Amino acid sequence: MSTLFGIALRNLIQSRRRTALVGVAISGVTTVLVVLLALANGLQDNLVQAATTISAGHVSVAGFFKPSATNINAIVTGKTAIRALVDENVQGIDYIVERHRGWGKIVGNEGTLQVGLTGIVVDDEPKLFDTLGLAFESEYVDGGRDEVIGDARDLAQPDTMVIFASQAKRLGVRVGDSVTIKTETLAGQTNTADARIVAVARDLGLLSDFAVFVDRGLILDLYRYNDDTTGALWVYLDDIDRSEQVMRDLRVAFTEAGYNLREYDANPFYFKLPKVQAEDWTGQQIDVTTWRDEVSFLTFILTGFAALSWLLTTILVSVIAVGIMNAIWTAVRERTREVGTMRAIGLSRVRVLGLFLTEAALLGALASTVGALLGLVLVLGIDALSVPITADAARAILLSDTLHLRTTPVTLVSAVAVLTFLTTLSAIWPSIRAATLPPVKALQHAE
Amino acid sequence: MQRLLALIAALIVSLPAVAAPTADELVSRLRTVDERQRSSGDFQARVYLEQKEKGKADLVYEAEVYRRDAADKLVIFFTRPQAEAGKGYLRIDANLFVYDPTVGRWERRTERERIGGTASNRGDFDESRLADEYAPAYVGDEMLGQFEVERMRLSAMEGVDVAYPVVEVWLDKATGNLLKRQDFALSGRLLRTTYYPQWIKVFSPSKNADVYYAREIRIFDEVEKGTNTTIVFQQVQLDPLEDSIFTKAWLEAKSR
Numbered sequence: 001m002s003t004l005f006g007i008a009l010r011n012l013i014q015s016r017r018r019t020a021l022v023g024v025a026i027s028g029v030t031t032v033l034v035v036l037l038a039l040a041n042g043l044q045d046n047l048v049q050a051a052t053t054i055s056a057g058h059v060s061v062a063g064f065f066k067p068s069a070t071n072i073n074a075i076v077t078g079k080t081a082i083r084a085l086v087d088e089n090v091q092g093i094d095y096i097v098e099r100h101r102g103w104g105k106i107v108g109n110e111g112t113l114q115v116g117l118t119g120i121v122v123d124d125e126p127k128l129f130d131t132l133g134l135a136f137e138s139e140y141v142d143g144g145r146d147e148v149i150g151d152a153r154d155l156a157q158p159d160t161m162v163i164f165a166s167q168a169k170r171l172g173v174r175v176g177d178s179v180t181i182k183t184e185t186l187a188g189q190t191n192t193a194d195a196r197i198v199a200v201a202r203d204l205g206l207l208s209d210f211a212v213f214v215d216r217g218l219i220l221d222l223y224r225y226n227d228d229t230t231g232a233l234w235v236y237l238d239d240i241d242r243s244e245q246v247m248r249d250l251r252v253a254f255t256e257a258g259y260n261l262r263e264y265d266a267n268p269f270y271f272k273l274p275k276v277q278a279e280d281w282t283g284q285q286i287d288v289t290t291w292r293d294e295v296s297f298l299t300f301i302l303t304g305f306a307a308l309s310w311l312l313t314t315i316l317v318s319v320i321a322v323g324i325m326n327a328i329w330t331a332v333r334e335r336t337r338e339v340g341t342m343r344a345i346g347l348s349r350v351r352v353l354g355l356f357l358t359e360a361a362l363l364g365a366l367a368s369t370v371g372a373l374l375g376l377v378l379v380l381g382i383d384a385l386s387v388p389i390t391a392d393a394a395r396a397i398l399l400s401d402t403l404h405l406r407t408t409p410v411t412l413v414s415a416v417a418v419l420t421f422l423t424t425l426s427a428i429w430p431s432i433r434a435a436t437l438p439p440v441k442a443l444q445h446a447e
Numbered sequence: 448m449q450r451l452l453a454l455i456a457a458l459i460v461s462l463p464a465v466a467a468p469t470a471d472e473l474v475s476r477l478r479t480v481d482e483r484q485r486s487s488g489d490f491q492a493r494v495y496l497e498q499k500e501k502g503k504a505d506l507v508y509e510a511e512v513y514r515r516d517a518a519d520k521l522v523i524f525f526t527r528p529q530a531e532a533g534k535g536y537l538r539i540d541a542n543l544f545v546y547d548p549t550v551g552r553w554e555r556r557t558e559r560e561r562i563g564g565t566a567s568n569r570g571d572f573d574e575s576r577l578a579d580e581y582a583p584a585y586v587g588d589e590m591l592g593q594f595e596v597e598r599m600r601l602s603a604m605e606g607v608d609v610a611y612p613v614v615e616v617w618l619d620k621a622t623g624n625l626l627k628r629q630d631f632a633l634s635g636r637l638l639r640t641t642y643y644p645q646w647i648k649v650f651s652p653s654k655n656a657d658v659y660y661a662r663e664i665r666i667f668d669e670v671e672k673g674t675n676t677t678i679v680f681q682q683v684q685l686d687p688l689e690d691s692i693f694t695k696a697w698l699e700a701k702s703r
Binding site: 044068069070071107110111112180182184185187188189191192193224277278364 | 503541542543554556557558559603608609610611612630632633634636638670671
């Protein structure tokens with residue numbers, strides 16, 4: 001084996017130009033693959049962050065309340081008892097927060113928005129304000145200052161609101177301005193409230209287009225809810241990967257406790273509203289979902305991006321495969337007499353095959369390792385630069401206002417392994433041809 | 448002399464109290480407003496809706512409205528523009544449904560649904576039920592332009608499904624017609640001001656009396672300043688309508 005390895009290495013060194021040419025191509029494809037995978041990882045990070053900041057906890061305990069067949073509100077009544085049941089039945093809870101939900105129209109100085117209202121209690125939020133980065137004023141006001149204005153923790157004050165940068169632009173408002181919220185109460189009557197904007201957060205893509213944070217009291221007042229009502233209990237776990245299991249456990253616990261549990265539906269709560277509204281029942285139904293369910297409509301972004309990455313990689317690899325085959329063909333042609341000699345002195349066909357395959361594998365491994373390292377440097381560099389995403393559509397899809405890339409050792413090793421395997425695979429056919437050359441014919445081959 | 452002056456002063460002070468109508472009288476006036484608009488038979492009209500919104504292109508719709516007040520049924524069927532043609536609303540009892548021909552699906556909506564995305568809602572097209580839905584309180588007599596009007600503040604009755612919990616109305620003292628209406632939110636904020644500049648009467652053989660309808664309704668959004676909706680009723684007819692009109696099947700067939 002070491003002999004084969006030595007000969008393969010010598011051959012690669014001897015054919016420096018060809019080795020360099022094919023090697024650069026393999027490195028380039030590996031770099032592209034590493035960057036694309038890092039972008040996909042970054043997108044996944046953005047999705048998890050946006051989802052668990054705006055849309056859901058790792059597990060969400062929510063529900064629907066219908067005072068009449070036609071009126072519906074996404075609320076949970078008797079939250080104290082529900083919270084106790086969650087505490088009792090879930091192990092490994094990091095923390096639980098309440099999210100009061102509403103839907104209304106916000107009227108600003110220059111525009112209006114239909115948004116989901118998320119009511120929070122500032123003192124009960126251990127991590128929200130760490131993940132909710134605030135935007136510079138210049139990001140939402142023409143000629144604004146390059147500094148953060150306001151403090152999201154001022155949501156502790158009554159009748160206050162935190163909106164996102166793109167919303168501030170559309171409404172034509174800045175920190176300190178007031179907006180009017182217009183909505184309907186549980187009984188279907190129109191109600192309004194004025195709220196002062198205390199901070200403007202950085203966009204978190206599509207999800208932040210339809211969400212604002214308000215103080216909990218404002219929601220209670222606007223909808224005339226009592227104090228034992230909430231929109232949802234968001235359960236954050238020590239390990240997000242346990243979400244599915246905890247959701248299943250909670251569904252069993254709620255059923256056993258006699259709650260009217262809604263059949264599992266892996267969709268966000270607002271997708272279910274038309275269906276629930278059309279149903280002829282009144283009262284309360286509890287719904288338990290995971291964060292994935294609450295952003296299930298966004299998985300098309302991840303799926304689409306993964307498909308695009310693999311399509312691009314496949315095209316590039318196909319081009320490279322043709323190059324590698326061509327290079328091995330050339331090597332076989334150049335070394336036909338050498339093959340003939342080796343075969344004449346007793347080298348078996350399998351070992352000739354192994355010789356050429358080792359050469360391709362070695363080239364693949366070395367070049368893809370260099371490409372992966374280059375990709376790593378690029379990924380770390382781009383991520384450190386926090387490149388701003390200026391296009392609204394790109395921001396919506398990438399779920400962030402800056403470009404975020406993340407790679408892992410597993411990703412790098414996988415990229416090297418895949419490219420090495422594909423390089424070796426593409427050398428099989430010319431290697432078989434070399435191995436099957438009759439020694440006499442090979443020796444007669446003219447240079 | 449002093450006694451006489453004191454008596455005159457007392458009379459002047461107590462005059463508004465004497466002039467203020469009783470609660471029953473106010474309810475009676477509201478019922479008159481409702482009754483005059485109520486058709487014991489059927490009602491149909493061609494309706495034009497225009498919505499002007501700040502920073503957006505104007506919306507103009509044409510629709511057909513069919514009403515059967517005795518059975519609480521209402522159909523609004525959009526005929527223009529092409530993009531909205533075939534869309535329709537159907538109210539049966541307390542349920543309002545909307546049909547979208549592009550997806551061929553019915554959805555239940557609340558009574559407060561904004562018709563065609565405009566500031567109008569079901570109540571603007573349906574029969575008036577002020578006396579049944581609100582408890583009136585007298586505010587005062589005043590002038591509205593050249594009209595002498597009676598102003599009332601109406602509060603929604605307990606358990607009644609209305610979009611606006613508080614409403615103020617201005618009734619023409621001479622004719623009893625509703626000339627102006629303001630809708631308020633629970634918070635007390637003024638939401639809409641509506642003017643009814645022209646009332647038309649049509650003789651109804653089934654009622655054996657005139658039925659009144661506002662030929663034009665102008666709705667001004669008081670929260671989103673610059674947004675207003677105009678509804679114009681034309682070709683009003685009170686002839687009996689086919690029963691099938693007030694069904695989902697009819698609306699679906701018509702939208703094809």
